């Protein structure tokens with residue numbers, strides 16, 4: 379009896395073990411099939427990653443090609459621009475009694491110029507006319523008073539901004555942030571009022587404020603005499619312009635400077651004969667400066 383019972387128990391244990399074995403085997407099989415699935419998913423993902431990497435590389439290569447073709451075009455454009463002869467006629471200190479005659483000649487010859495003006499409250503319509511006829515109104519300080527503007531950096535900046543506001547009120551246009559120092563950036567008179575470093579200090583401050591200043595490389599010499607000889611003005615401009623492709627011509631729009639007005643047609647014809655075209659000065663124009671702001675930093 380007891381042998382029989384123990385046989386039965388053994389059988390039950392055997393069945394149970396067998397069941398456990400089947401259970402384990404099936405679980406292993408499931409696990410294995412999962413591993414296989416994950417592996418194949420992994421393989422697919424790796425494939426996709428590789429494809430993305432390849433596409434990325436191709437895009438990078440195309441990008442590099444485009445960039446170098448842009449660089450090439452840019453430098454060939456700059457090279458071409460270097461050889462283009464551009465004259466920037468500039469008139470300082472106006473408006474004046476001569477402004478209308480200057481405008482008339484410029485219109486006749488279809489030439490645009492840059493007027494570095496001061497603040498003359500009584501001549502408001504002239505500023506408007508200059509702007510309406512397509513010329514550039516640029517800043518030559520409101521007062522042009524050396525003692526005032528060169529006593530301190532603040533004084534200079536305030537005087538420039540006073541003229542900016544004055545011009546904006548008249549023309550309704552935003553200031554161009556282009557200016558010219560009375561006396562030029564290399565003047566030494568300013569030291570008398572603001573000390574040795576006043577010009578450097580002003581240049582740095584105005585650069586910080588987003589302004590660009592322009593001196594000149596062609597002097598008409600119309601300021602060298604109360605009323606300069608007309609032929610001397612013409613020959614000065616024509617001779618000095620021979621040495622540059624970008625001529626920034628200094629002239630004056632002041633009551634006594636009637637010979638400048640008379641010289642203007644010959645100046646325009648002479649420059650045209652040398653192959654110059656005419657343009658107005660903007661912040662992006664090639665900078666003609668006696669003192670470079672970058673050298674001061």
Ligand SMILES: [Zn+2]
Nearest residue numbers: 470471560561
């Ligand atoms: Zn001036």
